[in-house]
Amino acid sequence: MPRDPLIKYVRRLRRPVFTTRELAALSGKSLSAATQGLSYLERQGLLLKVRRGLWADAADDRLSVFAAVPCLVHDQRVYVSFLSALHLHGIIGQIPRVVTLASTAHSKTVRTALGVYVIHRITPAFFAGFDWYRGERTFLIASPEKALVDSLYLSAHRKKQYRHFPELDFPRTFSFRKAAGWARKIPARRVRGRVLKDLERLRTTSPLSLAKP
Numbered sequence: 001m002p003r004d005p006l007i008k009y010v011r012r013l014r015r016p017v018f019t020t021r022e023l024a025a026l027s028g029k030s031l032s033a034a035t036q037g038l039s040y041l042e043r044q045g046l047l048l049k050v051r052r053g054l055w056a057d058a059a060d061d062r063l064s065v066f067a068a069v070p071c072l073v074h075d076q077r078v079y080v081s082f083l084s085a086l087h088l089h090g091i092i093g094q095i096p097r098v099v100t101l102a103s104t105a106h107s108k109t110v111r112t113a114l115g116v117y118v119i120h121r122i123t124p125a126f127f128a129g130f131d132w133y134r135g136e137r138t139f140l141i142a143s144p145e146k147a148l149v150d151s152l153y154l155s156a157h158r159k160k161q162y163r164h165f166p167e168l169d170f171p172r173t174f175s176f177r178k179a180a181g182w183a184r185k186i187p188a189r190r191v192r193g194r195v196l197k198d199l200e201r202l203r204t205t206s207p208l209s210l211a212k213p
Contacts, residue, residue: 020054038055045058069117069140078140081101081141082150085141085142089171091144093166102119104124123188129150
């Protein structure tokens with residue numbers, strides 16, 4: 001049985017947020033022993049219990065509300081999208097009160113010590129258009145164009161919170177052509193038509209000096 005202090009194994013994971021199961025596997029401890037050890041480290045102020053079975057290294061500079069995103073849905077990928085992604089890309093200035101995520105799992109709200117996450121289900125055929133944020137392997141995020149189309153996609157499904165956007169400030173790098181390309185990939189014909197119509201409305205009302213056609 002390894003005898004190194006448990007905090008050493010936490011640091012070996014090289015991630016700001018991790019699960020009890022991951023730490024137990026690395027350290028060779030049982031789940032029960034790992035849980036007890038992690039709880040002790042939390043009492044020492046070295047760790048933060050994010051939610052049951054999920055922990056954060058309080059000393060990791062990368063720790064943020066977004067660091068827990070990859071661990072929120074068991075065995076499925078999720079990515080930051082909708083208003084949260086639009087904010088991170090600088091398209092909306094207003095900070096969303098919750099972190100909005102896209103997944104193929106059922107929609108739900110997850111409350112943790114780091115923040116509140118709202119997971120929206122999208123069809124598996126439309127689960128694309130994302131990459132690691134700033135090239136770091138911390139959390140996945142939709143491209144600016146896909147984040148906008150994802151939002152319109154939910155609006156077309158009558159999600160009230162996406163019927164009206166905060167003020168949008170599109171950078172010169174934003175491409176409505178790319179956004180329309182994503183919209184055309186929506187399988188449902190009715191939803192696809194609605195999104196394309198809303199996208200065209202946004203394009204024609206945006207300053208041409210700020211957004212590409």
